[in-house]
Every structure is written in structure tokens, then in C-alpha cells.
Amino acid sequence: MVGGGVIGQVSAFALARARWTVTVVDPSPGLGATVAAAGMLAPGGEAAPGEEENHRLHQAALDAWRELVDEIAEVTGETIAVHGVGTLVVGLDAGDRRLVEQYAGVARGYGVALRALARRDEPAPFEGLSARVTQGVLAEGDAWVDPDEVMARVRAANEALGVEYRGATVRRCTADGVRVVVETDGAPLEGELGLVATGSAGLPGGLEAPPATSVRPVRGMTLRVVGPDRYHLPMVRAYVHGRPFYVVGRAGRYNVLGASSEESPVRAVELGELQRLLRDGLEVVPELETADLLETRVGLRPASGDLRPFLADLGGGWWWSSGHYRHGVTLAPVAARRLLDAVGPA
Numbered sequence: 001m002v003g004g005g006v007i008g009q010v011s012a013f014a015l016a017r018a019r020w021t022v023t024v025v026d027p028s029p030g031l032g033a034t035v036a037a038a039g040m041l042a043p044g045g046e047a048a049p050g051e052e053e054n055h056r057l058h059q060a061a062l063d064a065w066r067e068l069v070d071e072i073a074e075v076t077g078e079t080i081a082v083h084g085v086g087t088l089v090v091g092l093d094a095g096d097r098r099l100v101e102q103y104a105g106v107a108r109g110y111g112v113a114l115r116a117l118a119r120r121d122e123p124a125p126f127e128g129l130s131a132r133v134t135q136g137v138l139a140e141g142d143a144w145v146d147p148d149e150v151m152a153r154v155r156a157a158n159e160a161l162g163v164e165y166r167g168a169t170v171r172r173c174t175a176d177g178v179r180v181v182v183e184t185d186g187a188p189l190e191g192e193l194g195l196v197a198t199g200s201a202g203l204p205g206g207l208e209a210p211p212a213t214s215v216r217p218v219r220g221m222t223l224r225v226v227g228p229d230r231y232h233l234p235m236v237r238a239y240v241h242g243r244p245f246y247v248v249g250r251a252g253r254y255n256v257l258g259a260s261s262e263e264s265p266v267r268a269v270e271l272g273e274l275q276r277l278l279r280d281g282l283e284v285v286p287e288l289e290t291a292d293l294l295e296t297r298v299g300l301r302p303a304s305g306d307l308r309p310f311l312a313d314l315g316g317g318w319w320w321s322s323g324h325y326r327h328g329v330t331l332a333p334v335a336a337r338r339l340l341d342a343v344g345p346a
């Protein structure tokens with residue numbers, strides 16, 4: 001397994017459960033795009049025009065998540081919390097409210113059960129939002145997980161199943177017709193099968209992408225703050241003067257604010273990007289005004305040409321799983337299943 005982000009490690013878990021002997025090779029497992037993710041499993045709140053197929057996949061992933069949680073608990077006795085709080089989608093100005101209406105039309109067209117809410121009738125879900133937000137739609141089926149918790153629990157389960165972790169960068173991947181070979185700065189590794197799950201980093205040397213299969217980095221930033229207690233509230237996805245913003249409230253008054261989106265391979269905190277995110281966040285959730293900024297987290301989302309995830313057979317025993325873009329945490333159990341269906345049990 002070349003790459004130990006959420007896709008590589010959850011895939012490693014599926015393979016190890018199917019009796020494969022697995023080695024994950026990654027200099028910093030879990031610290032790629034995965035570390036920046038908010039962890040929303042939100043097929044309802046994130047339904048987007050022209051993405052019905054992706055939506056169906058995200059919906060299936062939500063069920064697959066509940067099974068994954070049970071499977072991990074069977075191995076370690078430790079569970080991963082899936083918080084089914086739903087997503088409240090709102091707009092700040094008149095144009096934003098039109099965007100909410102458009103979103104609701106698309107989501108309902110995909111079969112998402114949405115509840116239209118008026119703040120004066122049901123104020124509770126709107127707690128802490130700007131007084132300008134008077135209505136919204138609630139996608140009740142959505143949930144969130146904490147990606148830090150996910151990575152810790154999946155790794156513990158993998159280690160319990162005998163998965164080995166090697167802290168190394170893979171320089172080159174080859175195949176001799178019988179074995180796959182992974183070259184690092186240390187001793188090479190050999191195996192029957194190789195999966196590349198390097199997110200936006202793409203293929204290491206020695207492997208070639210099939211025609212029309214590509215991945216590019218799209219930078220995103222989330223802010224972590226301690227402030228208002230929004231743990232009991234739905235996730236909020238807002239349009240703010242046409243730009244998307246979200247807040248996910250975790251336990252201990254910890255909130256995740258996101259997310260920026262820039263076509264860039266540079267993992268840096270740009271001030272303009274940070275300012276836009278903060279300005280939009282404070283405008284729609286004024287109670288964040290006195291929150292303490294803990295950290296910014298930046299990740300490079302792996303986007304394919306058609307924005308769909310893929311599992312590509314590279315030949316010689318090599319596979320490539322990427323393109324999970326804005327939804328890799330959501331899609332991890334589906335990606336793992338897809339790989340296992342392709343390669344079968346050991």
C-alpha cells in the first residue's frame with residue numbers, strides 16, 4: 001500500500017480482513033489531505049448539479065461507514081463515533097437564498113429528504129447564526145466523523161490485524177510479471193499486489209497513468225477554533241455572497257470552519273484565502289467573533305478530470321485509487337470495497 005491517507009489505510013483494513021498480508025509505506029500516514037478534512041459525511045447537504053452519480057456513491061458510503069465502524073469495533077473493541085446531526089443549508093443575502101433554492105431543487109431531484117425550516121417557527125437549529133438568516137433547509141440524514149479519530153482507530157485495527165507500517169517515501173514502483181516491487185530509500189519491498197493511494201501526489205516513478213486518468217491538487221484550508229458550543233447543532237453549510245462556508249461543531253466547544261478551494265499544488269496558508277474564510281464565517285456565524293483560533297490545516301484534495309473517484313488497473317499487479325476530491329473521508333469504505341471486489345480475498 002503506497003500511501004497511508006484515509007483511502008490507503010481503510011483499504012489496508014479491508015485487505016487485512018480478507019487475509020492479505022499488508023504493508024503500508026508512507027513517511028507521514030494520515031497527514032496528507034486527510035488531516036485537513038472536516039469529516040462531513042454529507043450526501044444530502046452536498047448534493048451538487050450534474051453530480052448525481054457521485055451523490056449515489058456518497059449515499060452508499062454513509063451506509064458503508066456504519067458497517068466499517070462495526071468491523072473496526074470487532075477487531076479492537078473501540079468504536080468510531082458517527083454523529084448524525086444533519087446539515088442545515090442557509091443563505092445570507094437574496095442571491096444566496098436563490099442558491100439555496102437551486103441546491104434544494106437539485107437535492108430533492110436526487111431523492112434527498114429535505115425539511116424546509118423557518119427560523120421564527122423553529123429557532124433551535126439556527127442558534128448562533130446571523131439574524132439575516134431567517135430560513136433554511138435541513139438534510140437530516142447527514143453525519144460527521146472526526147478524521148483524527150478515524151485515522152487513529154483504523155491504524156490500531158490494522159496493527160491488530162498485523163498490518164505493518166513503514167515510514168518511507170516510495171521512489172519507484174515496478175513489476176516483473178510475478179511480483180510488484182516498491183523502491184524506497186531503504187530496502188525494497190516485494191509483494192503480489194500493489195495499491196497506490198497517494199492522493200493528489202499521483203503516481204510514483206515507474207508507473208504510467210492509463211489514458212484519460214489523471215489527478216490534480218486542489219488546495220483547501222480548514223480553521224480549528226474553540227468558541228461557541230455547537231456540538232448539539234446540525235452542521236451548517238452557508239452561501240455567503242455566493243461563496244460556500246461551513247461549520248461543524250465538535251465536543252468541547254471545538255469548531256471546524258471551512259473550507260477554501262484553490263487550484264494550487266502549494267500547501268500554504270495564503271492570507272487572502274484565510275481572510276475570505278474568516279470574513280464569511282464571521283458574517284454568517286457572528287458568535288464566532290470571540291472564538292480562539294487553534295490552528296489552520298491545509299490539504300491538497302485529489303481531483304480527477306471528471307471529478308469522479310477511480311480505481312485504475314495499471315497492470316502487473318498494480319492498482320491506483322484516487323480522485324476522491326472533496327469526499328475522500330466519506331468515500332473511503334466504498335473505495336476499499338471496490339478494491340477488494342477487484343482483487344478478491346487472499
Ligand SMILES: Cc1cc2nc3c(=O)[nH]c(=O)nc-3n(C[C@H](O)[C@H](O)[C@H](O)COP(=O)(O)OP(=O)(O)OC[C@H]3O[C@@H](n4cnc5c(N)ncnc54)[C@H](O)[C@@H]3O)c2cc1C
Pocket residue numbers: 002003004005006007008025026027028029030031032033034035036037038039040041168169170171197198199200201204219220221222258259260297298299300301302321322324325326327328329330331
Ligand atoms: C480542507 C479540506 C476539507 C475536507 N473536508 C472533507 C469532508 O468534510 N468530508 C470528506 O469526505 N472529505 C473531505 N475532504 C477531502 C478528503 O480529505 C480527501 O478526499 C481525502 O483525504 C483523500 O485521501 P487520500 O488518502 O486519497 O489522500 P491523502 O490523505 O492526501 O493521503 C495520501 C498519502 O500518501 C502519502 N504519499 C504521497 N506520496 C507518497 C510516496 N511517494 N510514497 C509514500 N507515501 C506517499 C502522503 O504522505 C499521504 O499520507 C477535505 C479535504 C480538504 C483539503
